[in-house]
Amino acid sequence: MKKLIDLITDEVKQAFEDKGYESKFGMVTLSNRPDLCQYQCNGALAAAKIYKKAPIMIANEVVDSLKGSKAFEKMEAIMPGFINITLNNDYLVNYLNSISQEERFGCEKAILPKTIVIDYGGPNVAKPLHVGHLRSAVIGESIKRISRFLGHNVIGDVHLGDWGLQMGLIITELKKRQPELVYFDDNYTGEYPVEPPFTITELEEIYPAANEYSKSHPEFKEEAKTATYLLQNGKAGYAALWNHILNVSVNDLKKNYENLNVSFDLWKKESDAQSYIPGMVEYLKEHNYTRISEGALVVDVKEESDTKEIPPCMILKSDGATLYNTTDLATMIERMELFGPDEIIYVVDKRQELYFETVFRCAKKTKLVEENVKLTFLGFGTMNGKDGKPFKTRDGGVMRLENLIGSINDAVYQKMVENRDMTEEESRTISKKVGLAALKYGDLSNQASKDYIFDIDRFISFEGNTGPYILYTIVRIKSIINKYNEMNKTSDRGEILPSVIPSEVNLMLEAAKFNDVIEHSFYEYAPHKICQYIYDLANAFNSFYHENKIISEEDKKKQQSWITLITLVKGILEQCIELLGFDAPDRM
Template sequence: MKKIIDLIKQEITSAFVACEFDEKYGMVSLSNRPDLCQYQCNGALAAAKEYKKAPIMIANDVVAKLENNEMFKEIIAVMPGFINIKISENYLASYINDMASGENFGFEKAENPKTIVIDYGGPNVAKPLHVGHLRSAVIGESVKRISRYVGHNVIGDVHLGDWGLQMGLIITELKKRQPELVYFDESFDGEYPEEAPFTITELEEIYPFANAYSKEHPEFKEEAKNATFELQNGRKGYVALWNHILNVSVTDLKKNYDKLNVSFDLWKKESDAQGYIPDMVKYLKEGGYARISEGALVVDVKEETDTKEIPPCMILKSDGATLYNTTDLATIVERAELFNPDAITYVVDKRQELYFEQVFRCAKKTNLIGEHVKLTFLGFGTMNGKDGKPFKTRDGGVMRLENLISDITTAVYDKIMSNREISEEEAKAIANKVGIAAIKYGDLSNQAAKDYVFDVDRFTSFEGDTGPYILYTIVRIKSILNKYKEVTGVDTIAVSEILPATCESETALMLELTKFGDTITAAFAENAPHRVCQYIYDLSNAFNKFYHENKIIANEDEKVRTSWIQLITLTCNILNTCIELLGIEAPDRM
């Protein structure tokens, strides 16, 4: 079904045309003065210059054509030429009923679904997830879910970092500690053990130790570089160790991503793109796209219109070694071959914008990817502490993500136990869902590109623009519906219409519900989960105002009571759909 604002625009545009004005002036927007009207049209102001007529006269002419239109409760022209619009309660109720009975609340899915690859997460193997991984994970997950809801074929890829010096460092350090392992015996030709020779805890200790040690001991670093080279050239024992590192790391990563309600369709790795590099380099050379600069192979990506310096995209170092650029370009080639995508979106720290600008330009200029493929850099800002600096532990270290989740859920648990008499087990289950909502909503309610302050006290509050407040609203509606069932004995409401609103708070709630389609459309078009957050906060506020001003179950008019139950059921369903798009779940009670 069409968005309500488009239906209003359709009527306004017809009136402009009937008055012999161009249809482009029939623009309608939400009112910036909701105390005066619900929608407004400023087209008469713009038309005045072209038609050399006072804007108020144009507005009066248009309004005269619409005075008897049943869509409008009130439509008036006000100085200097605004058209203020209020829609009728009957029309609004009719639209809400169509939403309630329609699939996806009347939201029209994409007519021509596209294939979209979303690259998010990006952790390195053998390293724990820390707070710096939070934003990529939760933003990418939400963008994926919104894109799917719109109707597109979406592929989420974690894109693991698994192919570089870190592997050589781990292998070299492991050899130093356990030289007797068969992986280091080049003459060994049997089956390697299925069990890894280390746990995730040991692995996470080995890498930082080896990395720090290599900075003080050049001979160790040289040995690690050689181990990396041998791994990348297929030394069997090292490949077996590498597979152990991957398996142990991915198992742990999945466990932690599961806690965040984040999942991936693909667990592709940097190493998966390596096989595409030789042919890609050959293509760039033979096609005349690449040139030698100080021994390195580069592709010029600067445009004449650039106002800032854009360095060439380096493909190979002077010693023939590959770089991140090389791997990322090869990954684009791989994705084009495997999925033939219409778009690839990268959810990455905004400080990498220049780097991705180079990679994207190189891919387009050299025709590694089709001109029709949209490459998008969705850069996110920093998660900071109250001091305005990147979020740290109390001792100044980088906090592990699982510790952050634990701290938040513990804070929520304490609040629940201090206010309610429920079992510890139920409180913990509730705290897990509310804690994740606090973290994810706290992040997603901010525009992705902006830095934000991670405030545990504010994010875990059950009041204000927070995840717990949204969940509490949903739980409140569930409680009303359960009580209605107890009082009436009715499990499912018979098909009945939502009646026209009888009070301002009911009208306001209905109007918020009608914005669902606009919200989803904008959130997808802009890769902006914060739009969904703003919507459900406004919708929750509208519901709570309606709830506080009206006795829903105690209403003596059965038709009104049933209508209100239908209305809040729709509200609950839309809120649940929206939090699912954010990767959040609501408990049954709080």
């Protein structure tokens, strides 16, 4: 279904054309003075420069042309040439009644769906998820859901780090601790054990211990490098250990991502791209894309128009070793081969922008990725503590993500038991939903590229621009609808009726923006626009609710119209929070 603002724009564009002006000047936007009008068109100001005519004259002609339109209640030309627009109530209500009958509330699916790969995980195996992994997971999950809602074919990939020196460090540390394990016996020819020789807790302790030890023991680090080389070249015992590390890590990662309501279609790893590397290197050499620089194999990606320094993209180090560049390029080849995507989106820390620009240029210059495939770097800012520095634990360490989730759930639980009469089980269940909403909304309500302050007290507040406030609004609407159904012994819905109540008209206008907001959120990779929208919609509902006694209203037609309207609002709010990656309880 067409967006309301597009329907209005079509009429205004036609009016410009009817008066002999280009239709492009008829673009309509939301009013920046809602106290004066609902929408506005400023095209007469631009048209005046082209047609050498006073803008107010053009605006008056357009307004005069639209006098017979059923869409507009009021249309005024205001000096120096603004056109102020207020919709006809019947026109607005007809639009709302139409979208209320649709499962997707007037949001159209893409006519030409894209295939989109989103790379939004990036954890390393054998390490716990920490707060630094939050934004990639939360933003990527929302982008995936928004894209799918609009009908696109989306593949979400966690893209695990599993192939570097960390593997050699773990294997070497394990050998130091348990040299008797069969994985280190070169003469062993039997089947390797099914059960891993460590738990996730032990594994998460082994890596940092090995890493720290290697800093002051160069012989240990050399042994780890050798172990990495042997693993990557197929040593059976090391490969068996590597599989154990993967299985134990992935099972734990899945549990933690599940607590965030984040899921991936693919659990691909750096190692999956290794088989593509030899052929890729050979191709780059054969087509003269590479040169030797200080012994390393590189591709120059700097362009004449660059005003900043762009380093070459290194493909192989001087000792022949691969790098992240190599793996990322090989992964692009794999993705092109497996999925033929129209776009690949990388949701990563914004500090990696130069790195990805280099890799993207290399991929396009060398034709590893076709020219029409869009490569998107979606860089996110840092989650900081109240001191403005990256968020840490009280003792200065990096906080584990599960501890962060636990602390926010506990804070919500304490607030729940202080103010609500609920069983322990219900309080815990609800606090998890509210806690997740607080965490995700607290993150997503910020523009992705911006740093933000993690403030648990503000995030869990039931007032203001927070996740709990949005959930509380949904729960309030559910309660009103349930009471109405109990009183009337029906769940039948009527039609939304025209209104002159300002708070009701405002609520209608907010509800009508849904499909426009979702479309812009998709094109701009901007979940924060959905957050701002549902905050505005929740505020509009609460203003309407406080001014009108819905349940005690004696005019049954008016009451039924109100119930139909708030049912639509509830549906839109629930759809939006689903796109953000959380849901609402039945009560709070």
